[in-house]
C-alpha cells in the first residue's frame with residue numbers, strides 16, 4: 595500500500611520591513627508555481643510568511659504593531675494565493691500574524707492556516723509556545739517580543755483529514771516541545787507542517803548558538819520518529835534586517851530520516867514524494883500507543899508546569 599502526497603517546502607529568504615504584501619505574495623506565488631511544476635499537491639510556507647519577523651523590535655504604538663497583522667484571510671492582498679491554489683490544485687500552509695475582533699476585544703495570534711487544493715481554508719492553528727519575553731530588554735541587540743505581541747493560541751494542537759491523510763500544524767518554537775507532536779500523534783497525525791523564524795543568535799543562551807542547526811534537526815527528527823509521522827519544517831532565513839536567521843528547511847520521514855533539505859539561505863523549494871503509509875509500521879509496532887503507552891505514569895506532565903527537584 596502507498597498513499598503518496600508530494601509536498602514542497604517553500605523556504606523564504608529575508609523579508610524587509612519595507613516590503614509590501616503584494617511583493618511578498620508574488621514570491622509565494624512563484625514558489626507555488628514551482629511546486630506545481632514539480633508535481634506537489636501541497637506547499638508549505640514559513641511562519642509569519644507575509645512580513646518581516648517584527649517581534650525583533652519593541653513597539654508601543656498599537657497601530658504600528660497591527661500593521662504587521664492580517665485583519666482578514668483572504669484579503670485583497672492575499673486572495674491571489676487562494677485563487678492560484680485553486681487554479682493549480684495545490685494546497686498550502688501559510689503562517690501570518692492574525693488580528694481578530696472577538697467579543698468586541700482585539701486579539702493577536704501567531705497563526706497558520708491549511709488551505710486545500712480548491713482554495714478553501716480547512717484548518718487553523720494559533721501558536722501555543724510563544725518564546726522570548728514581554729518587556730523591552732534594551733541590552734539585547736534585537737528583541738524577541740512574541741510574548742508581548744501575541745496571545746497563547748486557544749485552538750489546541752488540531753489535526754485535519756486532508757490531502758488523503760491526517761495533517762497537523764504547529765509553529766516554530768512548538769517544534770522543540772515533545773508535547774506538541776505527541777498531542778497530534780494521539781490523533782493519528784501523519785504529517786506535521788510547521789514554519790519557523792529562528793535567529794541564529796539567542797542573546798540569553800549564546801553558548802547554544804553554534805548548535806542551532808543541530809537542535810533544529812534534533813527536535814524535528816525526534817518528533818517524527820517518536821510519533822511515526824512526516825514532519826515538514828520550513829524556514830524564513832538569511833539576513834533579515836541585520837539579524838541572521840537559521841535555514842535548513844527539511845522534510846523528515848517517519849523513520850526520523852531527513853529526506854530533503856534546502857541548500858541556501860534564500861527562496862528555495864525542496865520537494866519530496868511522501869508515502870503517508872510509511873507511518874503505519876511505526877504506529878503499529880514501536881509506537882503503538884494503545885499497546886505501550888502508560889498515561890497513569892505521565893500525570894505530572896499535565897499537573898506540573900515547571901520542574902520541582904526533590905528535597
Ligand code: CDT
Pocket residue numbers: 641725726738765766767768770790791792793796
Ligand atoms: N519564532 C520562534 O518561535 N523562534 C524561536 C526562537 C527562540 S529564541 C528566543 C525558536 O524556537 O526557533
